[in-house]
Amino acid sequence: KNQVEQSPQSLIILEGKNCTLQCNYTVSPFSNLRWYKQDTGRGPVSLTIMTFSENTKSNGRYTATLDADTKQSSLHITASQLSDSASYICVVSGTSGTYKYIFGTGTRLKVLA
Amino acid sequence: DGGITQSPKYLFRKEGQNVTLSCEQNLNHDAMYWYRQDPGQGLRLIYYSQIVNDFQKGDIAEGYSVSREKKESFPLTVTSAQKNPTAFYLCASSISIGRGYNEQFFGPGTRLTVL
Numbered sequence: 001k002n003q004v005e006q007s008p009q010s011l012i013i014l015e016g017k018n019c020t021l022q023c024n025y026t027v028s029p030f031s032n033l034r035w036y037k038q039d040t041g042r043g044p045v046s047l048t049i050m051t052f053s054e055n056t057k058s059n060g061r062y063t064a065t066l067d068a069d070t071k072q073s074s075l076h077i078t079a080s081q082l083s084d085s086a087s088y089i090c091v092v093s094g095t096s097g098t099y100k101y102i103f104g105t106g107t108r109l110k111v112l113a
Numbered sequence: 114d115g116g117i118t119q120s121p122k123y124l125f126r127k128e129g130q131n132v133t134l135s136c137e138q139n140l141n142h143d144a145m146y147w148y149r150q151d152p153g154q155g156l157r158l159i160y161y162s163q164i165v166n167d168f169q170k171g172d173i174a175e176g177y178s179v180s181r182e183k184k185e186s187f188p189l190t191v192t193s194a195q196k197n198p199t200a201f202y203l204c205a206s207s208i209s210i211g212r213g214y215n216e217q218f219f220g221p222g223t224r225l226t227v228l
Contacts, residue, residue, distance in 0.1 A: 004155075009153075031214060032214050034216070041201075041222065041224070042221055042222065043117075043203055043205075043219030043220050043221050043222050044156075044203075044219050045219070046216050046217075049214070049216065051214075089155070089156070091217075093214065099158065099161055099169070099171070099210065100210065101158075101217065103155040103156045103157075104155055105153070105154060105155040106155060
């Protein structure tokens with residue numbers, strides 16, 4: 001069964017610190033993996049997308065990595081800010097079937113001053 | 114100003130009533146989606162539409178209905194048959210479903226509460 005698992009479920013860090021969020025998936029065949037940021041009470045917004053051949057992709061202080069062999073991805077946040085407090089959702093797309101988006105349950109990040 | 118809009122932002126419903134959530138996009142996207150989000154759970158697919166006048170059930174379609182009469186509009190009706198409708202509802206659109214590469218753009222959501 002195609003699944004996406006994220007860890008940790010929640011995380012609290014101090015402003016200015018770095019953190020890493022994990023995403024493991026069993027989706028096959030694999031097309032791409034996308035990280036979304038969702039502020040409380042708002043819709044998710046895309047941060048990065050990675051295809052099979054990409055190992056690392058950055059978007060400002062956000063850096064995503066992908067290991068397609070082990071089916072793992074991580075999202076690293078550098079020098080966290082209070083505005084980084086949000087849920088981060090990993091979405092994996094396969095290539096079979098009509099509807100292809102498999103959502104993880106998200107990691108809720110809280111950045112404290 | 115391009116984007117995807119949902120209305121209302123908050124909606125209260127009495128038990129036994131049907132309610133309709135609005136979703137409009139001016140991105141010229143063919144594909145549109147409805148998701149339900151509950152605390153501590155990932156987004157769950159209710160319905161999706163690849164093109165006008167076509168839609169498919171998702172994982173939790175029971176108690177919901179949709180229509181796609183116009184490209185830019187994909188309203189969701191929550192019927193009285195939906196046993197636990199209190200949730201945060203998200204609408205999304207993408208250029209097409211394609212190979213899943215296309216980014217889904219999400220609306221701001223509607224929070225539905227059953228009184």
